Amino acid sequence: MARVHRERDRRHLYITARVASAGTAVGDLRVLLDGVVLGTIPVNATGGWQTYTDATLPAVTIAGGSNRVLRLEVVNGGIST
Secondary structure (H helix, E strand, C coil), X not given: CEEEEECCCCCXXXXXXXXXXXXXXXXXXXXXXCCEEEEXXXXXXXXXXXXXXXXXXXXXXXXXXXXXXXXXXXXXXXXXX
């Protein structure tokens, strides 16, 4: 699950993913909008597949528009979103 919310100044977006991982070598989430990489969210071990936490990519600036595709890719590890 991913959630996008806007900062109070209305200029930046925060992209938050709800993640879990049982391993010690966890990995990262790459965040893409319409195929363009916005950034990478590092994910730490949570202690189990049923123990979730929020991982956030802060202060992303994107151009307006509609019908945009937001995609999360798991890179370098095992994560449940």
